[in-house]
Amino acid sequence: MTDTTGINTAASPSGTGCAECDEADGWWLHLRRCAECGHIGCCDSSPGQHATAHFRETGHRFMQSFEPGEDWYWDYETQAVVDGPELAPPSSRPEGQTAPGPQGRVPADWKDLLHR
Numbered sequence: 001m002t003d004t005t006g007i008n009t010a011a012s013p014s015g016t017g018c019a020e021c022d023e024a025d026g027w028w029l030h031l032r033r034c035a036e037c038g039h040i041g042c043c044d045s046s047p048g049q050h051a052t053a054h055f056r057e058t059g060h061r062f063m064q065s066f067e068p069g070e071d072w073y074w075d076y077e078t079q080a081v082v083d084g085p086e087l088a089p090p091s092s093r094p095e096g097q098t099a100p101g102p103q104g105r106v107p108a109d110w111k112d113l114l115h116r
Contacts, residue, residue, distance in 0.1 A: 004085060006061050011038035012088050013066065017102055018042040020050040027105045029114060031066035031093050034058075035073065035084060040066055045114045046100075052076070067099065068092040 018028045018041050028042030032051035037060060041051030051063050055076040063074045064087060073084040100106045107113065
């Protein structure tokens with residue numbers, strides 16, 4: 001990535017799960033982290049699609065995976081995977097947190113509820 005405008009390497013994650021899903025007792029498939037403000041939202045396969053909603057509301061164009069072992073970025077403006085710098089820790093949800101998650105709020109028919 002050549003232009004890192006909109007990436008704040010000092011911004012801490014907003015939590016360990018999707019902020020909006022947690023507020024509504026919802027669930028998610030995978031998590032994404034805003035590289036500008038640290039907001040944690042759920043992926044586009046999740047029912048809430050809160051990471052994309054965060055981009056639409058704020059214009060914060062770069063999201064990074066918040067899944068263990070993943071460090072890729074998504075650029076909403078170019079609709080492409082891009083490289084980016086290391087962000088402030090932690091770099092993912094807790095290893096013991098389930099995906100989909102969080103445990104106890106995922107419905108039995110969760111696969112039927114995913115966006116494809």
